[in-house]
Amino acid sequence: NAGVTQTPKFQVLKTGQSMTLQCAQDMNHEYMSWYRQDPGMGLRLIHYSVGAGITDQGEVPNGYNVSRSTTEDFPLRLLSAAPSQTSVYFCASSYTTGTGEAYNSPLHFGNGTRLTVT
Protein backbone atom coordinates (compact mmCIF):
# COMPACT_ATOMS: atom_id res chain seq x y z
CA ASN A 1 0.00 0.00 0.00
CA ALA A 2 1.90 3.05 -1.27
CA GLY A 3 -0.40 5.78 0.17
CA VAL A 4 0.31 9.17 -1.45
CA THR A 5 3.11 9.19 -4.03
CA GLN A 6 4.69 12.39 -5.32
CA THR A 7 7.11 12.77 -8.21
CA PRO A 8 9.69 14.12 -8.74
CA LYS A 9 11.39 14.49 -5.34
CA PHE A 10 13.59 17.35 -6.51
CA GLN A 11 13.34 19.77 -9.43
CA VAL A 12 15.25 22.85 -10.57
CA LEU A 13 13.59 25.18 -13.06
CA LYS A 14 14.57 28.39 -14.74
CA THR A 15 12.23 31.35 -14.52
CA GLY A 16 9.50 31.05 -17.13
CA GLN A 17 9.71 27.28 -17.54
CA SER A 18 6.67 25.09 -16.99
CA MET A 19 6.33 21.77 -15.25
CA THR A 20 3.84 19.40 -13.67
CA LEU A 21 4.18 17.97 -10.18
CA GLN A 22 2.57 14.55 -10.00
CA CYS A 23 0.50 13.17 -7.14
CA ALA A 24 -1.20 9.79 -6.96
CA GLN A 25 -2.98 8.01 -4.12
CA ASP A 26 -4.14 4.40 -3.90
CA MET A 27 -6.51 4.75 -0.93
CA ASN A 28 -9.60 5.64 -2.98
CA HIS A 29 -9.77 9.02 -1.25
CA GLU A 30 -12.22 11.51 -2.71
CA TYR A 31 -10.48 14.58 -1.31
CA MET A 32 -7.03 15.65 -2.51
CA SER A 33 -5.09 18.85 -2.00
CA TRP A 34 -1.80 20.63 -2.64
CA TYR A 35 0.12 22.59 -0.01
CA ARG A 36 3.33 24.54 -0.16
CA GLN A 37 5.69 24.77 2.79
CA ASP A 38 7.94 27.76 3.30
CA PRO A 39 10.21 28.42 6.30
CA GLY A 40 8.31 29.81 9.27
CA MET A 41 4.98 29.78 7.43
CA GLY A 42 3.72 26.27 7.97
CA LEU A 43 1.67 24.65 5.24
CA ARG A 44 -0.50 26.79 2.97
CA LEU A 45 -3.28 25.40 0.79
CA ILE A 46 -2.86 25.97 -2.97
CA HIS A 47 -5.72 24.02 -4.59
CA TYR A 48 -7.98 21.19 -3.58
CA SER A 49 -10.46 18.73 -5.05
CA VAL A 50 -13.41 16.96 -3.46
CA GLY A 51 -13.74 14.46 -6.29
CA ALA A 52 -12.99 13.72 -9.94
CA GLY A 53 -13.90 16.66 -12.13
CA ILE A 54 -14.14 19.11 -9.21
CA THR A 55 -11.36 21.51 -8.19
CA ASP A 56 -11.23 24.74 -6.23
CA GLN A 57 -8.76 27.37 -5.08
CA GLY A 58 -7.13 27.46 -1.70
CA GLU A 59 -5.26 30.21 0.10
CA VAL A 60 -2.42 30.75 -2.41
CA PRO A 61 -3.62 29.61 -5.88
CA ASN A 62 -1.96 32.23 -8.12
CA GLY A 63 0.53 30.76 -10.61
CA TYR A 64 -0.78 27.20 -10.25
CA ASN A 65 -3.33 25.11 -12.13
CA VAL A 66 -4.83 21.75 -11.24
CA SER A 67 -7.15 19.18 -12.77
CA ARG A 68 -8.73 15.99 -11.45
CA SER A 69 -9.66 13.56 -14.21
CA THR A 70 -9.46 10.45 -11.99
CA THR A 71 -9.92 9.73 -8.28
CA GLU A 72 -6.29 8.61 -8.02
CA ASP A 73 -4.38 11.51 -9.62
CA PHE A 74 -4.17 15.22 -8.86
CA PRO A 75 -1.35 16.95 -10.80
CA LEU A 76 -0.21 20.50 -10.04
CA ARG A 77 0.94 22.61 -12.98
CA LEU A 78 3.23 25.60 -12.95
CA LEU A 79 2.71 27.36 -16.30
CA SER A 80 5.51 29.93 -15.96
CA ALA A 81 7.73 29.35 -12.95
CA ALA A 82 8.84 32.29 -10.82
CA PRO A 83 11.49 32.43 -8.05
CA SER A 84 8.65 33.06 -5.54
CA GLN A 85 7.48 29.52 -6.26
CA THR A 86 10.66 28.05 -4.79
CA SER A 87 9.23 25.88 -2.03
CA VAL A 88 8.49 22.35 -0.90
CA TYR A 89 5.18 21.08 -2.27
CA PHE A 90 3.06 18.47 -0.53
CA CYS A 91 0.09 16.57 -1.82
CA ALA A 92 -2.42 15.24 0.71
CA SER A 93 -5.60 13.18 0.57
CA SER A 94 -8.40 12.07 2.84
CA TYR A 95 -11.65 10.17 2.67
CA THR A 96 -14.89 12.13 2.62
CA THR A 97 -16.86 12.21 5.85
CA GLY A 98 -20.58 11.87 5.50
CA THR A 99 -22.95 14.82 5.51
CA GLY A 100 -23.63 15.85 9.07
CA GLU A 101 -20.55 14.18 10.50
CA ALA A 102 -19.15 16.25 13.34
CA TYR A 103 -15.52 15.82 12.41
CA ASN A 104 -13.10 16.10 9.50
CA SER A 105 -11.10 13.08 8.42
CA PRO A 106 -7.31 13.53 8.73
CA LEU A 107 -5.03 14.24 5.80
CA HIS A 108 -2.44 11.75 4.56
CA PHE A 109 0.63 13.39 3.04
CA GLY A 110 3.14 12.43 0.37
CA ASN A 111 6.86 12.98 0.90
CA GLY A 112 6.99 16.21 -1.05
CA THR A 113 8.66 17.76 -4.08
CA ARG A 114 11.44 20.25 -3.40
CA LEU A 115 11.31 22.87 -6.19
CA THR A 116 13.92 25.53 -6.85
CA VAL A 117 13.30 28.26 -9.44
CA THR A 118 16.35 30.24 -10.49
Next chain:
Amino acid sequence: GQQLNQSPQSMFIQEGEDVSMNCTSSSIFNTWLWYKQDPGEGPVLLIALYKAGELTSNGRLTAQFGITRKDSFLNISASIPSDVGIYFCAGPNYGQNFVFGPGTRLSVLP
Protein backbone atom coordinates in the same frame (compact mmCIF):
# COMPACT_ATOMS: atom_id res chain seq x y z
CA GLY B 1 -7.97 33.87 6.85
CA GLN B 2 -8.01 31.60 9.82
CA GLN B 3 -4.71 31.23 11.65
CA LEU B 4 -3.35 28.95 14.31
CA ASN B 5 -0.68 29.88 16.81
CA GLN B 6 1.77 27.34 18.15
CA SER B 7 4.10 27.71 21.08
CA PRO B 8 6.89 27.44 21.61
CA GLN B 9 8.32 28.06 18.14
CA SER B 10 11.31 25.91 19.00
CA MET B 11 12.68 24.05 21.95
CA PHE B 12 15.90 22.34 22.94
CA ILE B 13 15.60 19.63 25.54
CA GLN B 14 17.75 16.94 27.06
CA GLU B 15 17.07 13.33 26.21
CA GLY B 16 14.72 11.86 28.80
CA GLU B 17 12.91 15.12 29.52
CA ASP B 18 9.18 15.62 29.01
CA VAL B 19 7.92 18.07 26.36
CA SER B 20 4.79 20.20 26.25
CA MET B 21 3.53 22.31 23.36
CA ASN B 22 0.24 23.90 22.50
CA CYS B 23 -1.83 25.30 19.69
CA THR B 24 -4.51 28.00 19.83
CA SER B 25 -7.15 29.23 17.43
CA SER B 26 -9.50 32.19 17.29
CA SER B 27 -12.24 29.84 16.06
CA ILE B 28 -13.98 26.86 17.59
CA PHE B 29 -12.93 23.54 16.06
CA ASN B 30 -14.59 20.13 15.89
CA THR B 31 -11.31 18.39 15.08
CA TRP B 32 -7.69 18.84 16.12
CA LEU B 33 -4.85 17.02 14.42
CA TRP B 34 -1.21 16.72 15.43
CA TYR B 35 1.44 15.88 12.85
CA LYS B 36 5.20 15.31 12.99
CA GLN B 37 7.53 16.08 10.13
CA ASP B 38 10.99 14.53 9.92
CA PRO B 39 13.61 16.27 7.77
CA GLY B 40 12.99 15.64 4.07
CA GLU B 41 9.71 13.84 4.71
CA GLY B 42 6.04 14.68 4.62
CA PRO B 43 3.99 15.30 7.78
CA VAL B 44 2.81 12.12 9.48
CA LEU B 45 -0.35 12.03 11.57
CA LEU B 46 0.35 11.43 15.26
CA ILE B 47 -3.00 11.94 16.95
CA ALA B 48 -6.50 13.00 15.90
CA LEU B 49 -8.94 14.51 18.41
CA TYR B 50 -12.67 14.79 17.80
CA LYS B 51 -14.31 15.81 21.08
CA ALA B 52 -13.81 18.68 23.53
CA GLY B 53 -11.93 17.45 26.60
CA GLU B 54 -10.76 14.30 24.82
CA LEU B 55 -7.38 12.97 25.93
CA THR B 56 -5.71 10.55 23.51
CA SER B 57 -2.38 8.76 23.73
CA ASN B 58 -0.11 7.25 21.10
CA GLY B 59 2.82 5.61 22.88
CA ARG B 60 4.76 8.33 24.69
CA LEU B 61 2.61 11.04 23.08
CA THR B 62 -0.54 12.41 24.66
CA ALA B 63 -2.76 15.09 23.14
CA GLN B 64 -5.77 16.88 24.54
CA PHE B 65 -8.68 18.69 22.87
CA GLY B 66 -9.17 21.84 24.93
CA ILE B 67 -12.48 22.39 26.72
CA THR B 68 -12.98 25.74 25.01
CA ARG B 69 -12.49 23.98 21.62
CA LYS B 70 -10.06 26.75 20.72
CA ASP B 71 -6.89 25.02 21.82
CA SER B 72 -5.07 21.72 21.93
CA PHE B 73 -2.00 20.40 23.72
CA LEU B 74 0.63 17.80 22.90
CA ASN B 75 2.90 16.21 25.46
CA ILE B 76 5.83 13.89 24.83
CA SER B 77 7.16 11.93 27.78
CA ALA B 78 10.75 10.73 28.22
CA SER B 79 12.01 12.22 24.96
CA ILE B 80 14.42 10.27 22.75
CA PRO B 81 16.60 11.41 19.83
CA SER B 82 14.10 10.25 17.19
CA ASP B 83 11.55 12.74 18.59
CA VAL B 84 13.49 15.46 16.75
CA GLY B 85 11.41 17.16 14.09
CA ILE B 86 8.71 19.73 13.53
CA TYR B 87 5.34 19.26 15.19
CA PHE B 88 2.31 20.80 13.50
CA CYS B 89 -1.21 21.24 14.75
CA ALA B 90 -4.10 21.52 12.31
CA GLY B 91 -7.78 22.34 12.49
CA PRO B 92 -10.65 22.43 10.00
CA ASN B 93 -10.84 25.48 7.78
CA TYR B 94 -13.71 25.25 5.30
CA GLY B 95 -15.20 22.14 3.79
CA GLN B 96 -12.69 19.34 4.22
CA ASN B 97 -9.70 21.68 4.23
CA PHE B 98 -7.36 22.16 7.15
CA VAL B 99 -5.37 25.13 8.38
CA PHE B 100 -1.96 24.41 9.88
CA GLY B 101 0.01 26.11 12.61
CA PRO B 102 3.57 27.34 11.90
CA GLY B 103 5.04 24.39 13.81
CA THR B 104 7.16 23.74 16.89
CA ARG B 105 10.71 22.65 16.10
CA LEU B 106 12.00 20.15 18.65
CA SER B 107 15.67 19.39 19.18
CA VAL B 108 16.79 16.67 21.59
CA LEU B 109 20.26 16.88 23.04
CA PRO B 110 21.94 13.59 24.05
